[in-house]
Amino acid sequence: AQRVTQPEKLLSVFKGAPVELKCNYSYSGSPELFWYVQYSRQRLQLLLRHISRESIKGFTADLNKGETSFHLKKPFAQEEDSAMYYCALLYNQGGKLIFGQGTELSVKP
């Protein structure tokens, strides 16, 4: 069955430290993966998708099919990165997204 796992509920780092938010997926087909972010008092919004291969707000994520992972990374965390992050898998062309449980990132000054 399709599944997305984010093993960390809370990740706390200091400003300037590297950040890695983990995401593992289970899917027999060709995965399409996304990271969504929800800042305090804001809507859930798309951060990046793997097919775009972009860097958004300094974040990158690489799809590793061998390890079935799509970890989100940033070399130097900023306080404004504090938010809830969700990894999501698009598992058929009907637009069905499966979300992970979410990781709360807290960046301390």
Next chain:
Amino acid sequence: NAGVTQTPKFQVLKTGQSMTLQCAQDMNHNSMYWYRQDPGMGLRLIYYSASEGTTDKGEVPNGYNVSRLNKREFSLRLESAAPSQTSVYFCASSEVSNQPQHFGDGTRLSIL
């Protein structure tokens, strides 16, 4: 540009009452979705509508019905609310079904 608008923002119901959550988007998107968000479980898809005139079940459809009223509007109905349906409900839309989804602010629903 409002994007995806959900009403109401908050609602308290008694067990057995019925309720319709409204969602409208102004981006001319074809696909619309309803999710619920529960602590520790992320977002789970309730129903979706890939295009006007079609609706399909998601991961957790039991106890809900939907109506794709027109291209803009997609409503979610609880016919007989149960405490297990206490949750935050999010509506989303996308240009077509495999494109990134845009979310509303959510409706916080409590059922006593």
